[in-house]
Amino acid sequence: MNALSPAMDVFSPSGPAPVLCDTTLRDGEQTAGVVFDLAERCAIASALDAAGVAEIELGVAAMGAAEIGAIRQIARGLVAASPLVWARARAEDIAAAHQTGVRRVHVAVPLSPCHLAGKLRVDADWARTQVRQLVSLATGMGLAVSVGAEDGSRTDPAFVAEIATIAAEAGAIRFRLADTLGVLDPFAAHDLVRRLVATQPLPIEFHAHNDLGLATANTLAAARAGASHLSVTVGGLGERAGNAALEEVAAVLAAQGRPTGVGLDRLVPLAEMVARAAGRPVPAAKPIVGPAVFSHESGIHVDGLLKDRTTYESAGLRPEVFGRAHRLVLGKHSGLAGVVHALREAGLRHDDAFARALLPMVRAEAERLKRALEPADLIRLARGLCPGAQGVAQS
Ligand SMILES: [Zn+2]
Structure with missing residues (x-):
């Protein structure tokens, strides 16, 4: 490009836009010290729905009867967005998810050696068996199942791919690669996702954390590599340093000619609503939504x-x-x-x-x-x- 060429702000749009899966109400509320009450959860879910977010992770049904009732109520208020319930790799979690009436469940399966051996005291065969059995159990209940590789970025990629294959064979609809500790950079995220996309039949979702300030960059790299679904939260709210920010991912994809269907004019009110409910003001310089960025x-x-x-x-x-x-x-x-x-x-x-x-x-x-x-x-x-x-x- 010579000096007189038009300035290039965006580049290389390709393929259909990824689907944004908002997890403000699940991963976002898992932020230490953040609690949404039911009215706030209903309002946030409705605002996400009205903004055009395609899928909303509503919560963790295994927390008990009150939570099951809350999830049921929030889901009833949705008009267009698909609700999803989060579950651990346990049969009782699947049963709890089923009780919410929501027809889509995400099953998070720890895969890294330290999670399997250190946290759960199990081996790799446990993961294989759980995925096979739990996907069958959930589909047998009429649930659509997404399977997630928790700490997948610190796991042998061959094992992650093997679990994705098992999930597909058992009837899952999607496979989520979670960078649970936010250890990837965009190049590594791209490589891992591209490998899965190239070898696996299931749509691939990428779930980023922002421990190194790279959640949005990694999420966009995953989209470039072919991830069809992207986990996001409003304002990047989430565990520790947070997740990929909905507003950043939606704005960049729109600028790249891959609009996600999310109304860009809804992002500021959404960020302010979540900030109020979380008790965490929107930072002045937060991209897109910060009070001072223009x-x-x-x-x-x-x-x-x-x-x-x-x-x-x-x-x-x-x-x-x-x-x-x-x-x-x-x-x-x-x-x-x-x-x-x-x-x-x-x-x-x-x-x-x-x-x-x-x-x-x-x-x-x-x-x-x-x-x-x-x-x-x-x-x-x-x-x-x-x-x-x-x-x-x-x-
Ligand atoms: Zn997470």
């Missing part, structure tokens, strides 16, 4: 945006797509164009000479206050410099 202060950026917004706005990240707008902020790093713009917006005198005189005052005031300037701050400074500044706006 704010601009530095003189060079503001000047560029005011002249041609594509200078500091990528094609896949136009704020209005997400129901948002650029916000120009006056502060320590502001330049002349930003001050002229802010003066004009405030209905104040905004000729270059006046703005140029005001600029050092703006910077000094921001430094003194240790924050961006509010419109009232600007008006105060402008009046201090020129008592008649207000109401004498000049073009």
Whole structure:
């Protein structure tokens, strides 16, 4: 690409869009210290449903009768999304899942040596047998079964593939590779998923964790490798450092020309709803949904945006797509164009000479206050410099 070629924001879209499987209500609520009440769970599920998320993992039925009732109630409120219930590799968990009335169950089977030997005190044959028997048990109850390789990223890939084959032969509908501890990088995630996609008949789901800050990157790498289903949570809420963020994965796939059906304008309200329920405010710089991610202060950026917004706005990240707008902020790093713009917006005198005189005052005031300037701050400074500044706006 030579220097005059159009800027490339996205690249290599291929194949149908993956299906997003939201697990905010299961893996998200497993975050230490996070508890959703039933009303919040119903509201989050309905919001995900209305946003166009295809599948929603509702919870863990084996937690008992109250949870079975809660899952049943949440599922009843769904209009288009498919509900799914999470189960350990135990017959009693399958039975509990069946009692919810939800017709789709995910069975998580620990596969790594430390999980099998260290956690469960069993061997690889146990995993083979459990998958065969539990998939048969669940399908016999009329359930569609997804089988998950818990800690699959720290497991011999040949064994993961063998379990996927057993799951397929027993009648499972899907196989989930879980990077339970978030140890993969995008290249390794791509390789593992591509190997499964190439050798296994089942649709492959990838389930990422964000311990190294790579959950979204790994999830997108898995999608590139052919994963047909992707686990996500709103805001990336999840165990420890969280999961892949729904909003990031949906936005990138849409930008790559593989829209998932999730309404991008629903992502901010969803993030705010989950943040409130989780008691964890949306971080200012959280991609897509953070309060500050479309704010601009530095003189060079503001000047560029005011002249041609594509200078500091990528094609896949136009704020209005997400129901948002650029916000120009006056502060320590502001330049002349930003001050002229802010003066004009405030209905104040905004000729270059006046703005140029005001600029050092703006910077000094921001430094003194240790924050961006509010419109009232600007008006105060402008009046201090020129008592008649207000109401004498000049073009
Ligand atoms: Zn997980």
